[in-house]
Amino acid sequence: MNIAIAGATGFTGKRLSIFFQQQGVNITSISRKELQNDEALFKIIQHADVVINLAGATINKAWTKQYKKEILESRINTTKAIVNAINKINDTSKLLINASAVGIYSSDRLHDESSSSFADNFLSEVCKQWEAEAQQTICKLTIIRLGIVIAENDGFVKTIKPIFKLGIGAVLGNGKQPMAWIHIEDLITAINYIINHNVLGIVNVVAPQIITNKQFSKIYAKSINRLCLFSIPKIILKLIFGEKYIIMIEGQNVIPKKLNDANFKWNYDNIKKALNYDN
Template sequence: MKILITGGTGLIGRHLIPRLLELSHTVTVVTRSPEKARQHFGTRVEIWKGLEERRSLEGIDAVINLAGEPIADKRWTDAQKQRLCESRWRITEKLSALIQASETPPDVLISGSAAGYYGDLGEVVVTEEEPPHNEFTHKLCAKWEQLACTAQSDRTRVCLLRTGVVLAPQGGILGKMIPPFKLGLGGPIGNGRQYLAWIHIDDMVNGILWLLEKPLRGPFNMVSPYPVHNEQFAHALGHALKRPAILRVPATAIRLLMGESSVLVLGGQRALPKRLEESGFVFRWYDLDGALEDLLA
């Protein structure tokens, strides 16, 4: 397959692209930083600096859209919220327009979203059918998904990745949590009862490859079948690092530090991958302890 990828230098893309190349797919990366892409992938991929000069996606068999400003790196000022939205909405709208303009469009668009689509639903078990709370993360994801779905037709199917917290050996949430935990400064956040819908990077990549090959469409919760409370996650990480994890971070301190974006760590989703499992996909990593042991090794 000839596959076009946006966000290829991000956490998921850095693990996905080598797998695609191993499977003999041809990969084109759309990026604003060609030098960064070259550092990661060398000459094994073609690089496009943006989509502005493209009039269609003729010759492309599949599109995987992972682009977007990191959501948890900065406080959610009005300007930052706008950047978060525009970094996802604009490129998704452009991709959909290029797909629509193609005489022979790609067979599939696999487009990013997040479990934050549902908002903070507490103890509610969340499948793809669950109605969301109308929070900022839902508004961001809902329009993101709607723009992707405009590419859908009899010739192009659209799959939406409602992704949870991706656990990977370097970067992502573990990259931020491991240093303080190694110093014995880690622990639960707030009351620790909020759910963390997590997924091992291997299962994330395998799930995307599954959607690439199977005749599926619609939203998919890209999460492990066994979400855990924040408190369970903290203790599991401490155990894996052989460090205590008892220093609870008060919710008030998190709210002062992060502002509105504190909902990302003080809230959560008890999300389950119902549609992915119903399609026949088998997860490799169900158990958090085993997943952390593998990743930290």
């Protein structure tokens, strides 16, 4: 099998590439330069059985007007280039796995993949446009709506660890907002499962356990032998982070119905196990 990955140098992409290489799969990393070169991209995708698109600017920087444009365009332009190449090849047997996020959903109800109750904010709008671009493909398509990815000393955990280590980790707002999450190892094996079991359409790639921000913060603090004693009021978060505060105080209740129905098995189905905390 030949798999081409856009975003292979990122947090998830690196680990995904290593996993597939260990399985004996031929991996081709699609560079930014190749994404901007129609001929080069065509040649890569022509030989790929599966194309995985994880590319996009991080949302973890300040949301200035210019950077919001980069967040959106980095996803739309990459996806458009990949879809155009696939459609030009005209091979409907290929599989495109395109990333998205559970941030597309509203915060007021429980969501499975059939839900069409979407949030009215910048991140949700990015996801909607991103998915719409992917849906222009003529080939098989799986859109993976990702929760917060948990990995020891990397990604989200790497970002919050220094603060919690200092003993000043805090609950955000009232802490009742749900937190949809997935351990990096389960994310990788879920993508592999999707490929091998032909799981198509929208797929929520999240752990089956629903937790709140307060629960996560308390458990994470204990996992590194610290306490979480503080909370940051919503108004303070808004003053510090501006529009971006919305992703901190509005979570999503999401269940992985399609993966459950396809009999996917999680190695990390609860947050204590994901954080290596046994008590």
